[in-house]
Amino acid sequence: MTITDQQTALGAAQLPQVHGARNPGMALDMDWVLSARANRSAIERRAATLPGRRSVKKDHQAAWMARAISCIDLTTLAGDDTAGRVARLCAKARQPVRADLLEVLGLPDLTVGAVCVYHDMIAPAVKALDGSGIPVAAVSTGFPAGLSPMHLRIAEIEESVKAGAEEIDIVISRRKVLTGDWQGLYDEMKAFRAACGEAHVKAILATGELGTLQNVARASLVCMMAGADFIKTSTGKESVNATLPVSLVMMRAIREYHLRTGVRVGYKPAGGISKAKDAVLYLSLVKEELGDRWLRPDLFRFGASSLLGDIERQLEHHVTGAYSASWRHASA
Numbered sequence: 001m002t003i004t005d006q007q008t009a010l011g012a013a014q015l016p017q018v019h020g021a022r023n024p025g026m027a028l029d030m031d032w033v034l035s036a037r038a039n040r041s042a043i044e045r046r047a048a049t050l051p052g053r054r055s056v057k058k059d060h061q062a063a064w065m066a067r068a069i070s071c072i073d074l075t076t077l078a079g080d081d082t083a084g085r086v087a088r089l090c091a092k093a094r095q096p097v098r099a100d101l102l103e104v105l106g107l108p109d110l111t112v113g114a115v116c117v118y119h120d121m122i123a124p125a126v127k128a129l130d131g132s133g134i135p136v137a138a139v140s141t142g143f144p145a146g147l148s149p150m151h152l153r154i155a156e157i158e159e160s161v162k163a164g165a166e167e168i169d170i171v172i173s174r175r176k177v178l179t180g181d182w183q184g185l186y187d188e189m190k191a192f193r194a195a196c197g198e199a200h201v202k203a204i205l206a207t208g209e210l211g212t213l214q215n216v217a218r219a220s221l222v223c224m225m226a227g228a229d230f231i232k233t234s235t236g237k238e239s240v241n242a243t244l245p246v247s248l249v250m251m252r253a254i255r256e257y258h259l260r261t262g263v264r265v266g267y268k269p270a271g272g273i274s275k276a277k278d279a280v281l282y283l284s285l286v287k288e289e290l291g292d293r294w295l296r297p298d299l300f301r302f303g304a305s306s307l308l309g310d311i312e313r314q315l316e317h318h319v320t321g322a323y324s325a326s327w328r329h330a331s332a
């Protein structure tokens with residue numbers, strides 16, 4: 001399969017809708033969970049073939065990069081975040097690429113999917129995004145390790161929703177996966193989902209700490225059964241974050257969940273995705289594994305702090321024929 005439909009790509013980038021139908025969840029089905037397997041060598045072989053055979057050129061490339069922008073959760077998760085830095089990030093979220101480039105691309109209203117911050121930065125982000133329709137996502141539940149007492153993790157979600165976060169990125173307890181406590185993981189995720197209320201919930205699996213791809217497959221299923229609206233690879237703070245093999249496993253779990261329940265759960269690779277060409281690779285994988293319906297911000301996001309800068313650079317090159325210095329795009 002090759003990517004050739006520029007119009008489809010540009011059309012989807014203009015779609016404003018970032019929130020779709022929710023995943024109601026289902027009872028924990030242990031037979032299904034324990035039947036999940038992952039053949040590491042086959043998955044790694046398949047992932048290894050992807051970079052070599054993707055070739056998306058010129059206008060098609062620009063269309064796919066625009067699509068990628070519409071799916072970015074523009075993120076800042078640093079200890080020295082300030083209201084000023086978040087306001088600058090939000091300005092970038094509203095207008096992710098220079099206005100003249102957006103005009104040439106025919107996408108004057110292109111924005112990112114969401115802005116993702118720590119709890120303390122929700123209020124400045126909500127203020128800076130007022131009227132834009134761009135939701136604020138907050139990382140929560142003792143991010144990134146998820147080791148604070150359960151009642152505090154629940155309270156943190158509730159506080160963040162109260163502060164205006166429309167999306168909550170929770171972290172799961174890795175030890176529940178590593179010890180095979182699937183019921184415990186299910187109960188925890190269900191409690192997180194309930195605390196979110198109307199806010200959409202993304203379950204961060206921290207796949208780099210789950211040991212095996214089989215654990216990634218099982219944890220993906222359990223979180224979806226417990227009502228996760230999205231499953232997300234990583235916090236960006238593990239030593240191994242989003243990878244193509246892990247993405248294959250998680251996307252196939254999403255596909256299977258959709259086949260069995262009819263419910264579409266979203267996918268968010270996060271951590272270390274900083275190049276436009278990698279973003280296009282991920283989009284092509286989503287297209288192949290899940291289909292076009294997932295190539296929209298209500299079902300796909302990149303968690304990324306520096307990807308937008310490279311995409312803007314590549315788009316500038318596409319339109320003007322020249323690259324600008326990377327420092328010109330420093331805020332993203």
Ligand SMILES: O=C[C@H](O)COP(=O)(O)O
Pocket residue numbers: 075077116234235236237270271272273303304305306307
């Ligand atoms: O969820 C988003 C990640 O924390 C961003 O990671 P990154 O800084 O490697 O892009």
